[in-house]
Structure formats: C-alpha cells, structure tokens
Amino acid sequence: TNEGVILIAATNRPDVLDPALLRPGRFDRQVVVPRPDVRGREEILRVHARRVPLAPNVELKVLARGTPGFSGADLANLVNEAALLAARQDKKVVEMPDFENAKDKVLMGVERRSMIISDTEKRTIAYHEAGHALVADFLPGADPLHKVTIIPRGRALGLTMQLPMDDKYNYSRDYLVNRVIILLGGRAAEEIVLQQQTTGAGVDVEEATEMARTGGDLDNLSRARLIDILMWTGELGRRLRRSLRKAVAIPVR
Numbered sequence: 001t002n003e004g005v006i007l008i009a010a011t012n013r014p015d016v017l018d019p020a021l022l023r024p025g026r027f028d029r030q031v032v033v034p035r036p037d038v039r040g041r042e043e044i045l046r047v048h049a050r051r052v053p054l055a056p057n058v059e060l061k062v063l064a065r066g067t068p069g070f071s072g073a074d075l076a077n078l079v080n081e082a083a084l085l086a087a088r089q090d091k092k093v094v095e096m097p098d099f100e101n102a103k104d105k106v107l108m109g110v111e112r113r114s115m116i117i118s119d120t121e122k123r124t125i126a127y128h129e130a131g132h133a134l135v136a137d138f139l140p141g142a143d144p145l146h147k148v149t150i151i152p153r154g155r156a157l158g159l160t161m162q163l164p165m166d167d168k169y170n171y172s173r174d175y176l177v178n179r180v181i182i183l184l185g186g187r188a189a190e191e192i193v194l195q196q197q198t199t200g201a202g203v204d205v206e207e208a209t210e211m212a213r214t215g216g217d218l219d220n221l222s223r224a225r226l227i228d229i230l231m232w233t234g235e236l237g238r239r240l241r242r243s244l245r246k247a248v249a250i251p252v253r
Helices: 038-049 060-065 072-088 096-108 119-138 173-194 199-214 218-230 234-248
Strands: 145-149 159-162
Touching (some): 038 072, 119 145, 119 173, 119 199, 173 199
16 A cells, blocks of 8 residues: 655756656655755754864854855864864864864865965965955945965965855846956956966956856946956045055065
C-alpha cells in the first residue's frame, strides 16, 4: 500500500527536470528554499558559534552583513575556519579578526605572505586600493567602507571591501553608476599619482564593463558625472585630489 507515504526530493536544478515528474499527483508541490538573508545568516552563525568560545568583540551582525550569498554550509565552514585560525595562535577564544581572516580565506583564498613583491609594486597597489577607497568614501549613497588591504590573497594583490547595510535585490541606476565609478577609481589614482597605467585594473575594467552592459544605458544619463569623477575634475574631483595628496605623504609599509 502507498497510503500515508510522502516522497520528498531535492534539487538545485529544477530547470532540467523532466516535466513528467512535475505532473499532478507526482512531484506537484514545490518548496523553494533560497539562500538566507542577513537576519537568517546572523541566526545561523549564532547556532554554529555556540560550539566555540567567542571573544566579547565578535559581532555576528557585522559578519552576517559581510557574507551575502553564503549558504548554511558556507557559514558553518566560516565558523570552523575562524576556530582553526584562533587555535593555531593558541588563543583561548575566537576573536573578530579571526572571523574576518576566515571570511577572506573562504572568499578569496589563502593569504600569500611569502609572495615577494617589490616596494615599487607595493606602492602601486597601495595607491590603486586608495583610489577605490577614496571614491567609495566620497560618493553619496555608496556602501560603507569596511576594509582596505594590500596583502595578496588568491589571485588578488589587494582588496577594498565595502559592507552593505542590507541585502539588495534591486539596484537603482545611481547605485550602479557609483559602483562603476568606484571600480575605476583605482585606475584613476594610478594615472594621477604615478602617471601610468598597470594591468592591476584589468579585472576592475571587466567588471565595470559587464555592470554597465547589464545595468542598462548608464553612460547616457550620467556621462557628465562619470567624466567629472573619473577625470577627478569638478568639486568632488578636487576633494579627491586633495585627499590623495595627503595619502601620498603616508609611507607604504
């Protein structure tokens, strides 16, 4: 008999299922389980963090904001990696820097501190990331800055990370224009300070181009604004130049 028997199946690819499976009387009920939102990620982190001793400075809400798109398994792996990093340093508790380093490792790969980079290249990378950071800080409506580093990880030689306040499901035209400007801010800083262009901006240009294509006709509505900021002219450009000149006086370590 098949009375009282319920069959449950799961798939990540409902688009390739045979339509015969989905006919009435078969698998005709679908429950969509999306990736957790920021509140869901915070609660999942809270569950997995019960297994490890946490330092008072650990903010799970901040970690949840910085892990959009993470699944429950990804978040469990994040907590585990943070605990391993703390254990390697003989710490009694897991601190916020351990979680940040674990997140960077999961997202970008292992830290490559043994990589030999000349002082000239370090200077170029530092100004490149400073350009991203300054533009992101000055542009109204941009996501808040969270971290800037020139420690290489994976294929990246540096990183400027912004932390959105909430998960975003729809993006306004102004937001996308700001993202394009921020992506090209590193190349602009190289040209202004070092009077040269490098291949370090290659990925930025690719991402900005793809965003401009998928975001619609961004340049027609914002051409003047793009030129004004990318060439660092106008009032905002002058503020950016002054800030970058101050950054030039800071030695790169």
